Amino acid sequence: MSGKVWLVGAGPGDPELLTLKAAKVLQGAEVVLLDDLVNSQLLEHCPRARVLRVGKRGGCRSTPQDFIHRLMLRYARQGRRVVRLKGGDPCIFGRGGEEAEWLGARGIECELVNGITAGLAAASQCGIPLTLRGISRGVSLVTAHTQDDSVPNWPALAQGGTTLVVYMGVARLADIRDGLLAGGMRANMPVAMIENASLPQQRECRSNLSRMLADATAFHLSSPAVLIIGDVATRAEQALARSA
Amino acid sequence: MSGKVWLVGAGPGDPELLTLKAAKVLQGAEVVLLDDLVNSQLLEHCPRARVLRVGKRGGCRSTPQDFIHRLMLRYARQGRRVVRLKGGDPCIFGRGGEEAEWLGARGIECELVNGITAGLAAASQCGIPLTLRGISRGVSLVTAHTQDDSVPNWPALAQGGTTLVVYMGVARLADIRDGLLAGGMRANMPVAMIENASLPQQRECRSNLSRMLADATAFHLSSPAVLIIGDVATRAEQALARSA
CATH class of the missing domain: 3.40.1010.10 (Tetrapyrrole methylase, N-terminal domain)
Incomplete structure (x- = not known):
């Protein structure tokens, strides 16, 4: 039994x-x-x-x-x-x-x-296509927080050609920025930071790689939030209605 | 109107x-x-x-x-x-x-x-945890097929430390293998190839990076299929029941 x-x-x-x-x-x-x-x-x-x-x-x-x-x-x-x-x-x-x-x-x-993961919902809610022909041929979902304090290979992730979706990243914005810059990512790479994705209290803050820490602080960004880092993060924002 | x-x-x-x-x-x-x-x-x-x-x-x-x-x-x-x-x-x-x-x-x-994307469903159906503490701290969804014939940066993807989920890869297995080997991925890195994920006719073929082309040919792997490449691809396969 x-x-x-x-x-x-x-x-x-x-x-x-x-x-x-x-x-x-x-x-x-x-x-x-x-x-x-x-x-x-x-x-x-x-x-x-x-x-x-x-x-x-x-x-x-x-x-x-x-x-x-x-x-x-x-x-x-x-x-x-x-x-x-x-x-x-x-x-x-x-x-x-x-x-x-x-x-x-x-x-x-x-x-x-299966369930819809927060990063994909955040992107759809903000009208960000995670993959887009000629711009992004994939998406990497990574967590910035681990119990063992190991660090993702940010420089390699910067070079993979995928849109990056970072979970649990709010407390690690400086490390993420420095790692991606070390991998050759542009300082003005668009970043969208989305708090409480898909909920009525969802908030989004548009920024870029070099400014994201200052902008998140001014915005009082708090967990749970996801970061979407890549050229797609400026796309379609005007075009899409928010979810009803 | x-x-x-x-x-x-x-x-x-x-x-x-x-x-x-x-x-x-x-x-x-x-x-x-x-x-x-x-x-x-x-x-x-x-x-x-x-x-x-x-x-x-x-x-x-x-x-x-x-x-x-x-x-x-x-x-x-x-x-x-x-x-x-x-x-x-x-x-x-x-x-x-x-x-x-x-x-x-x-x-x-x-x-x-949003919808459940095939790669995540394939993993769940086969009992593969795409992220796992100490093993994989993220997952990259990439497509091997594009209209413009550009190629993903396989060597960088090999180094990112994420599980790779490749869509539209059946016809490009040799290129994928060569690119990932060039990035330093181990020849015996586990690979799961899943055809018709989540449907009654789902089939899966377990292999590794160096053997995947031969194994896929012998298996008559056909599209639509996804490849899951990473150490997690051998995990939990016995532990999980298939979806009813």
Whole structure:
């Protein structure tokens, strides 16, 4: 009598950016473990489930990962249908991979359900095409924050020819700027900084690589936010209506 | 009396990976322009809409982009609610940016609705965590195919420290391999090649950088397919159940 765990992407914030599959899985859930950054309006899809809040916001007091693992294991071993609801996509900076491996090693069936990741939602909301013929032939999603304090290879990323979308970068703007300049990126490369992407309180600050730290400070940019760095970051901003 | 155009991501193929917002927009559509690679089961959301098939599959006979632009413009100027339904996400290799700019320049209101892009769905379906602490701190989505025959900076991409997800790469495997080797990537770097991600006919071929061309040939890998290149491509494959 073993249950199952679904690692489900809640999307970027707008509750309508949930997938139909995620909504269906939530409807069948008996236990839901909810991350901090997930919009609690999504709980409308699982009115009868037991909901446990297990936030893990960087730098703040939060539930240890090990405890979350054990909670999922306990309920799955009770035969429950368990949903772990994470902001964005479970495998883009969401630790979905770690959790799936940990559960799999203990014989628990586990399924990943994709979500819209914040960087892609931020771009669409601001009318920024992450890829554009002749301008950008790809996009790199990278995180500036890691527990082990390792640093991304910013100079190589500057040279890859992709639009850069940086998560958890608000506290590292000087390092990001210096690394990209060292890789040969232009000082006036456009940058868009988007706070609370896809939510009603979304704010955006347009800047460029050399000015982004000063502009973010003046703007009082705060987490959660994503940075979009690349020539596409000035495109189409007038052309597109904001999401209704 | 102007209409509006929604550029909507249909997701990777599985009709349940559509967002709630995309389903709602389809329900209100009067005209739907449908791409080739979009699962026609999604038309269940818009039974009363006029549906025009405007495929643009690379290399095959297809509707010219200019004609698609003009169709959208014509219906929008008639006051219609027009949905342009594209595979994956409209701004990841989907020309959503181009179409939004073109329409915006002509005064047509336009809105982007995100979809799950094929590379992320392929990874989740195969149990591959695209980012993983200590292994991969980001992911780069790149296309190997462009109209202008420019080539991605494979050597720089090899050095960026991100998992690589390559779209439209089936016909360019030798170039991709040579470029990544030139950038210093290991010959035995794991590669997963996934055909028809998220559909019942999904197939996957596990290989590595030096062998991927031979393995893809033996496997009869065909488009649409994505390549996932990086140490994460061997992770968790046993641990995860396939999507039901």
